[in-house]
Amino acid sequence: SQKIEQNSEALNIQEGKTATLTCNYTNYSPAYLQWYRQDPGRGPVFLLLIRENEKEKRKERLKVTFDTTLKQSLFHITASQPADSATYLCALRNSGNTPLVFGKGTRLSVIA
């Protein structure tokens, strides 16, 4: 069966450290993978998209990698701040006319 697994429900790190979140998928062949941030009581907000032919994408303190052989994406936040505390969701869409599906998310807490 198809699965998207974000391997930590919750992750606590100290301010200033790098947070690394993992997204693994099974029985998908995604053309691309996306990462979203969700704050309590709000809808998810798009952060980054990485395509199957891209190994790495960066945006300010964020970095995403995509390994189609391992079927895994890693999401890094460097120099983390308490304001980065939120739930982070990965999402992917198979090729063709299929919907965007989401992992259950990882709740990140950055402790000052």
Next chain:
Amino acid sequence: KAGVTQTPRYLIKTRGQQVTLSCSPISGHRSVSWYQQTPGQGLQFLFEYFSETQRNKGNFPGRFSGRQFSNSRSEMNVSTLELGDSALYLCASQETYNSPLHFGNGTRLTVT
């Protein structure tokens, strides 16, 4: 541009009743998707519409239905409400098929 607007923000209904939720996408976005979010299941895909046509449907019972109007606004309806339908219902629009989703802040439905 104004973001995605969902109304109402909160709703309390009784088992057996029906409910209609509304979504206004970002101006110019012709695609609208709906998701149900619960703590246990995460974001579950409900429907996707493009130019008034349902493009994809998730694995939900027939009590869940939706539609899109010619101005791209969308509604979803849940009939014969059950306690398990209590959730945050999120609507998202997108500019083109593979562009990121822009989410509203959802309608929090509580069924008692």
